[in-house]
Each structure stands twice: as C-alpha cells, then as structure tokens.
Amino acid sequence: MQTRNITFTVNGKEVSVNVDVRESLLEVLRNRLHLTGTKKGCEVGECGACTVIINGETVDSCIYLAIWADGKEIRTIEGEEKNGNLSRIQQAFVDEGAIQCGFCTPGFVMSATVLVESGEKLSREEIKKGMAGNLCRCTGYQNIVRAVEKVMEENLQAK
C-alpha cells in the first residue's frame, strides 16, 4: 500500500492526512475525517450524492482521488451552516419541501450553492442543467428547483 501525506482545507480548516494513493476523496472525507454528510450512492460518478465543492466547482468526490485534493479548498455540507444558521439555500430546501429521504440532499445543496453563488439569474432550464448530475428518486425534483429559484429571486431583489 502506497501512502502520501496531503494537506487541504475543508470548510475553512486546514487538515493534513496520510492517505492511501488509491483512496477517493469521498472515502477520506467519510472514513477519516468523519464528515459523513457527503453520501455515496454509486461510487462511479453517476448519482451526485457525493458532490462537494473544490475550489469553487462541484465535483463527484467518489471519482476524485484524495491525492488530487492536495492544496485545494474543499467545501462539504457540514460547512454550509454558519453560526447556527442554515445557508439560504439550505433554508429554502427546508421551506419548499425539497427533502424527503434526504440521501441526495447534501449533494443537491452543494450543486445548488454553486449556482446561487454565481450571482447570475438563471432560467429554469439552466438551473436544471446545473443540477443534471444529481439524481433524486423521491421528489421528482420539483421542489428542489423551486428552492433554487426562490433563492435566486431573493438575490435579485436584494441587488
């Protein structure tokens, strides 16, 4: 087993871990850092349950080797709540009924976060495109789209 020391920031905190070079970022987050909010639905990049944000972009962490994360900035679901307040997109998921079994939720929240933080006003089609890598079997996606649209509208009004 070949290992390597890597250092990256997770949710604003720097961490160093010794990882097996074959390990995925998902495995390191879940098994070593105990950040189990990021889920695993397929392990081959098909479902988006493992979505995290790396240097501002969404990535399926199951097909992203942990060693590639060296020196990068990573955001996971655990870091989205600040000072006991849900992020606005998290709150919108709650308010709009976008959560059922909840297994896809962390991944969707991360994808949605990148979309709403882009500051752009996206059409429904563009929102859907931005989340096309995340699967949900429970909600029919309706209220997820509604939650993202709601935050985008609020953003526009605030401008």
Added chain:
Amino acid sequence: MHTVGTKVQRVDAVAKVRGQAKYVDDLSTENMLVAKVFRSTVANGWVKSIDVSKAKALPGVELVVTYEDVPRIPFTTAGHPWSLDPEKQDVADRLLLTQRIRFYGDEIAAVVAVDELTAKKALELIEVEYEEYEPILTVEDALKEGATELHEGTGNILKKTEWQVGDLEAAFAKADCVFEDEFVTSRVQHCHLENQISFAYQESDGRIVVVSSTQIPHIVRRVVAQALGIPWGKVKVIKPYIGGGFGNRQDVVQEPLNAFLATLTGGRPVKLEYSREENFTTTRTRHPIHFKIRTGVMKDGTIVARDLEAISPIGGYASHGHAIVANAGTKYRSLYSQEAIRYKGTTVYTTTPVTGAMRAYGIPQVKFALESHIEDIARAIGMDPIAFREKNLVKEGWVDPISGNRVNSNGIRECIKRGRELIRWDEKKAQLKNQTGPKRRGLGMACFSYNSGTYPLFEIAGARIVLNQDGSVQLQIGATEIGQGADTTLGQIAAEAMGIPFDKVHVISTQDTDVTPFDTGAYASRQTYVSGMAVKKAGEEVKAKILERAHRMTDIPLQALDVVNGWVVWAHSGEQVMSVEEVAMDSYYNELTAAPITADVSNNCRVNSFSFGCTFVEVEVDMPLGKVEILEIYNVHDSGKIVNPLLAEGQVHGGVSMGIGYALSEQLLLDQKTGRPLNGNLLDYKLGTIMDTPDIGVAFVETYEPTGPFGAKALGEPPAITPAPAIRNAILDATGVKFNELPMNPQRLVEKFKAAGLI
C-alpha cells in the same frame, strides 16, 4: 389551533439538510470487517466444485463461507407479517447461500475481510466450476416440456389464484360487444439512492444486533431469527434514517447473511453493503406481468363482464412473488362495477432477478392494462373516454364482494373534474383535431383506486407516548420513516389528538426492535391510515389522562374541560385553566398521586378504505425520433383529509416522476442468451434526471374518510400508478397508435410508427 391539515416543517428536514441525519453507513466504524458476496456468473445450474483456499490465504481475509457452511434451514425473505396459519405463510425456498444457481448473481459464498479492497480481491480468488443449464428467461421457457425445475416438485409454478364473482358466461353472452386485448409490463428497479446496506455484531450475551436500511425492522428480526434457527428474542434490529425504500426494503434481502457472518467473527462487527450494480440486479425488481383482458359492454357503455388473466415470471425465488400478482387482481376488481368478473393469476419461477414489492404492489401493472383497455373500448364504441369511465366507476357505498371492504368516501368524479379543468381538456381537444405532420399532440387520462393498508389481511400497528415534565411528549411509533414523511404526519396526528402544539411532540425516528412498539412497518401506504389510528388512540388516551388529573387538581367537572394548544381549558369558552405542563409536573411529583402519564397502544386494524385519483397528461410525440415530450401532467388525488399538504404534494411529485420513468424509459434488460443483466447501473438504466422530468401539477380533492384518523386515507404509493396508462392514452390520442407494452421508449415507438405507415 389545528395541526392536521397544515404544512408543518418535516421533523427531520434540518438534520437532513445539514448532513447530520445518520444513515447506516454513517454509523459504521473504521474497524468494522467488510463482507462481500460471491455471486454466480451463470443464470441456471449447479456449483460442481468450489475452491476457496486461495481466498482464505489472502492476508486480511478473516473468513470465507460457502453454501456448505450455512444452516440448512429454508426461509423466506418476503416482508409480510407472520401468519399462524401455515397455509398462509410465505414460501420458504432459499438458504443463506446456495449450490443450486437460480439467477445470474445468485449467492454462492461470502468473504469477510479487514477492508473492502481485500474483500474484493478475495472474491477474485474463489474458483468455481458450474454445471450449467439453459437459462429460463420467460414464462414460456419455464413451462415448456423438459424445462429444468428451479424448485423441485413445482413444475416452475409458484402459485395460481383464481376467483369469480357472478355468472361470467351469462354476462358475456348478454354483452352487445366484447373486447379482448393483451398488455405487457416491464422489469424495473426501485433505485433508492442509498444502496442496500447493513452491519451486524454479536453482543457478549450472544444476542445479534443488525443495523439495517429497512422498511420493516420487526419483520427483519423475525426473518433473521428464522433463517439462523435461533429464538426471535436473540435478535435486535435497529433502523436509522434510510435513503428511500419504495418496497425494495420490504424484503429481508441481506440481513440474514449479514447476521450469520457476525456470529463467526467473535463479536467483531461486519458490514455488508451492496454496490449499485448488486442493488439493481440482486435485490428485488418489479414484476413484469403479461395480461390477457376481456370486457363485455352494452351499447350504452355499461360494462357487464370483465375477465383478466395475469402471468408473471417472478425470478428464481418466491419472495413476495405471488402476493403481488394476487393484489393486481384485487385492485382490478375495485375501480369499475359490472355484473360478473373473473381473475386468474399465475406466478412462474424463472432464472431472472427476483421480483418483490415496489411502490403500489402490482397495481401500476394492472392499471396500465386496465386503463389502456378501457380507453380503447370507449374509442371503439364511439363514446367519450371520460364519460365511459364515469358511467362505470364504483360509487360510494360499493362493497368489494370478496374482501368486504366498503367505499365510504369517494372523490373520483370530482378528481376527474378537477384534472379536466387543470389541463383544459375540452378546449385542447377541440384544438387538436385533424393534426398532420411528424409532431403531434395528444391528451390522455387514467384513473385508479387503491387501498389504505392491507386489511382483510393482517394489520397491526403500535404507538407509545410519554408526557414529559414540561408538557412535551415523546412519540414512539412502529411505522418507519423512509423518506415519505411518516414521522411528521404521525407527529401531527399525535399533536392533534392530544391538543398540544406540534413542536411539543418529539418523534423518536430511530427504530429499535427492543423498544419500538410492534408494527409491521412501512408498506402498503398504511402509515397514515393504520399506524395513524394507533397514534390517534394513544394521543386520546394521554389527553384523557391529562383531563382526569386536571379535574382532580381543580374539581372542575371532567366534561367541562378540554385540552387546546397545550392548555387545559374550559370547553365552552376556551378560557385557560392550567397549562399541560402544570398537570405533567403534578403527575411526576405529587407525593400522594404521582403517576407519569403514558400511553402504549396497539391497534389491530380491521377496516380499510379506498383512495382514488387520476392522471391527466398532454404529450407531444415526435414520430421520426420516437420521442415523447410531456407538455403538462396533473395528478389529482382523493386521499381523504390531507394531513400535511406540503409533504403530500412531495409524495405526488415523486410518484408521478417514477410513473413517467415506468412509462417511457426504465427497463432492466437481460442478455437473452445468458440471463446476464445488461444495464444494471444508473448510467445505462435511464433513470429520469432533473432534465428529463417535466413540471408536475398536483391537486387534492379532500373527502372525509370516516374510518381514517381525522379523515385520512392512503397516499404514498398511488401517485405512481396512473402516469403510464395516461401517457399511453395520450400517445394514442396524438398518433392513433396503441402501445400495449412498457416502456414506450424511442425504439418501440419508431418501430410501431413505421409499421403504421406514419413515418
């Protein structure tokens, strides 16, 4: 202030959106051993020899077991309540591991290793020699002369059901016209986002603990004990949050093997997690069913005779097998009335993935056949398809002649009216006449009826409430939260029954069979109706005890008191007498009379109710491309009183999207030569993405069901039933072409449009 009927926030929403809700794998620990199953790479045959010595020798491998090492106790995995009547028990036709291979991926051996990678490597080192037979992929193959028997003495037939009501021959003889047709539905999979997973360990006293993503913890406990041949009390099952179920987890798929392995590791926990590919092809699938249907109709559109035959290849093991095909017959009976009706259902063993419960338990299949056929008849006799249905739909007061279940509330006609308005049916129908060209639009609809729970089959549900010092309560329920929102709706029912605010109800979501009240679990859309009755009773008992104590504390006559919004009040004026908290404190600490207030209720539900609803859809069919675009789709439901409109709407969204996938794209394909699954992964299976899913309109026609808690009836499964036939009927409306086989994917569409000379 009412709680039932309001959009209270789901009790688990914040935990889930923060990533804090714990699912099975989130509770596992690093030092756990990892188990993997060694599966057959043939569909039909025997293991002639197996050599596990190399796997055993691999460093890091703790254990390798084969079919030679497991108890010789046949068991069933079907998640039904146990029956004391041996005649009614499920067919026990499998062992933990098998030498006889009955489908591609059957379970021959298992390895336990220090980590996943080592376990996977060990699987590759197992050597096996098969005696191979022809795969049996269809009913015809299974029943032909000389076919190998999958289970000895069965002739490959699991079971046959037949019933008849009325004089069928006379009714058909009297009919002005008789219509016959055939319909075929496809093999699909639940695709809950969290794969099948459990871990198990043995405690020092020998008891086995299984932590599992299940819908039915109390049934898992029983089945594990039966499969291992140990007393039921020796098993404890814990169910944390789970990532969806849709019926797949109403089957005890991997827990018995997991528990067995845990007995061999000296107390070390063992995790058994299926890959997505295993989840697709070696858990359960929805029954493909072939229907032959025949209906006799009078000139004025009155249906007089109905006859249906269903036959289904159920896979290598019985599991829920026949119950689903039998249920298709039961629900076939309960939408339209007639003079005589007959049903014949047959289930056949085949070397295909095992079938089991999936959202609406045989009804998406039978309603596809029925509602397509009804549409065709209406068109053939020149009657408006909606008017034809309305003429024959069952009415309030209708009693099912076999089950005895009665229609007490029926909003189907109102549902149809609403759907028709929402989609602007009449206006569009007029516009859509005389279309030409490669793209055509069409309108379709379909209706369903459904039951709330399984009565007259056995129903039992449990609820326990403990009043805390501060006037809040813990609510423990045996019904399981699987994403559908049961914790929240049952919490609402409890709050309403007690007269306390919803935020004073702490719902205990994690199930633990040692302490969770006995209940058979989450299936059959039974939670709100059946488990809700138990919760309501428990709430009423707590309220009665609060009032009794308040009466003793104040001397105000009992009948003059009520509990409203967390206060004991004068019933006539609403004037506050004392808070529930004050009563609770007295119940805990009154030195003379202390007796904390609790209720522990079990409800043996001996009633059922019918839910109704319909789908209305408008499609645009691009004939050269074989593409169907859904322009508008509405589901309208009569589920009685809606306990939580936001959650209810979410159930409909999810069910309709599943129904759309069933209609247009989803199908688990098998190689026709070998029986090997071809597309058992999320990329090739064509699960609808957010891009594929149209806007879904939802409406409720709220009736009041007198037998249900606060008027509620079933909702969870029904939304998945009618999208497929409604879409089929809309494609027919657009193109004049009848599709009698699911899914209606581009390949099939193009073939048929070509044959019809349309392209």
